[in-house]
Amino acid sequence: MELKVDESLMTILDAISEGITIIDIDGKVIFGNKAYCNFIGLERENLIGAELKKIRSSAKLPEVIQSGENLMHVERKENGEYYFVNMYSVYSKDRVIGGISVVTFFNEAFDFKKQIEQLEKKMETKILRINKANSARYKFESITGVSKSMVDVKNTAMQVAETDMTVLLESETGTGKELFANAIHNFSLRKNEVFIAINCANFRGEILDSELFGYVEGAFTGAKKGGKMGLFEAAHKGTLFLDEISEMDISLQAKLLRALQENIIRPVGSVTDIPVDVRIICASNANLKAYVKEGKFRADLYYRLSVFPIKIPPLRERVEDISVITIDQLKNISKKLKRVIRIDQGAMEVLKKYHWPGNVRELVNVLEFSSFKAKDGLITLECLPESLYAVEEINTNDKLSERVRAFEKREILKELNKYGADTEGKRKAAKKLGISLASLYNKIGD
Known part of the structure; x- marks a missing residue:
């Protein structure tokens, strides 16, 4: 059989960017x-x-049809240009009748690879945006508070939300820093863009580096093929919330500072900067000024982040909010449990007198715990964890040693409410408090 190329096939092959050569036997x-x-x-x-050999003396295609075996991915260089060739034998009824070579030019292959990478990045961005869309669920209306201090903080946060300033939320654990971050984003001009939150305390320095700034292929052992987009790039045009910023490795703080000052990032292993437009909101329950003095936090980064600090008051300093938050949360709990949950005056008074070291988060946990124990849906004193009303057992007429013992017992009971009163729970509570299990039993009188 004679090998031929008709007009239709010519038209098709001429449309291909790779170089195609066909020879006969x-x-x-x-x-x-x-x-x-x-x-x-x-x-x-x-x-x-x-004859192909007379045109190109180094051509291997005639040798391929003589052997009848294909030759793949042959790298060549000519006139300073790199390319690679795939060569195939053409068969007809088990007989070689010719051969075909396909030349792929490195520049085209590289450009194609770049296009694929760009497409993958766009897809990754879209996936991230789909996953993160509307992830800023809370608005200022979601933050319950009638006290003057809380109303003032909300008004201040609303004012700064309308700007593009970096915000530092400073407060104790459980006060609602992420709620404020959500609300600030949703009240800003970026509200229709992505909101991404990351807790810096959950990652070691090098892991957090790649999470925030991404990495290129081959940046380190185990790096994903094609690299990975960082959260800064994924949050482009939107808001990035860095929770527990105080726990960021100090070596990474310089890179964050550069990103904030220059609005550019550099992925791990890359030599190219990427421009980003991201609004940063940070949160810390640690004293960052003290961290600066101790050398745990860069002073220049602290001043850059604290352009507009917002201090959320702890719950014990706004007692008038406790009843409002309680009523609001009981509505949510009622929906979850599919029955109406209420609280009597005696139990409410105990809630108001408690010092709430865990703030609103602790209050919500207490209400959820008490709701399960509430007979006929009414939370009474008996439904509350013992650690809450044990505070009233401290007698100011007692000696200091007795007061200390009462205080220690109350703190231990708080931990037991978290971990359980069985042996395993007591062991975990003792470990959390830094005492032996024997000391725990001694202090609570068991």
Whole structure:
């Protein structure tokens, strides 16, 4: 059978950017597409019918059809240009009748690879945006508070939300820093863009580096093929919330400072900067000023972050909010439990007198715990954890040692409410408090 290329096939092969050459069993060229003719600098009429070896002495295709075996991914360099060739034998009824070579030019392959990478990044961005869309669920209306201090803080936060200032939320644990971060984003001009939150305390320095700034392929052992987009890039045009910023490795703080000052990031292992437009909200329950003095936090980063600090008051300093938050949370709990949950005056008074070291988060946990114990849906004193009303057992007429013992017992009971009163729970509570299990039993009188 004679190997031929008809007009239709010519048209198809001419549309391909790779260089295509077809030879017969004698090694004569029966076709070369436009890309191949341009590559070797010959007109097609001068190519057809010529022996390939006479045109290109280094051509391996005639050897391929002699062996009958394909030759793949052969790298070549010519006139300073790199390319690679795949060569195939063409069979008809188990007999070789010719051969075909496909030349792929490195520049085109590289450009194609770049296009694929860009497409993957766009897809990654879209996926992130779909996953994170509307993740800023809370608005200022979601933050319950009638006290003057809380109303003032909310008003201040609303004012700064309308700007693009970096915000530092400073407060104790459980006061609702992430709620404020959500609300600030949702009240800003970026409200229709992505909101991404990350807790810096959950990652070691090098892991947090790649999470925030991404990495390129081959940046380190185990790096994902094609690299990974960082959260800064994913949050472009939106808001990035850095919780527990105080726990960020100090070596990474310089990189964060540069990102904030220059609005550019550099992925791990890359030599190229990427421009980003991200609004930063940070939160810390640690004393950052003290961290600066101790050398745990960069002073220049602290001043850059604290352009507009917002201090959320702890719950014990706004007692009038306790009843409002309680009523609001009981509505949510009622929906979850599918029954109406209420609280009597006696139990409410205990809640108001408690010092709430865990703030609103602790109050919500207490209400959820008490709701399960509430008979007929009414939370009474008996439904509350013992640690809450144990505070009233401290007698100010007692000696200091007795007061200390009462205080220690109350703190231990608080931990037991978290971990459980069984042996395993007591063991965990003792470990959390830094005392032995024997000391725990001694202090609570068991």
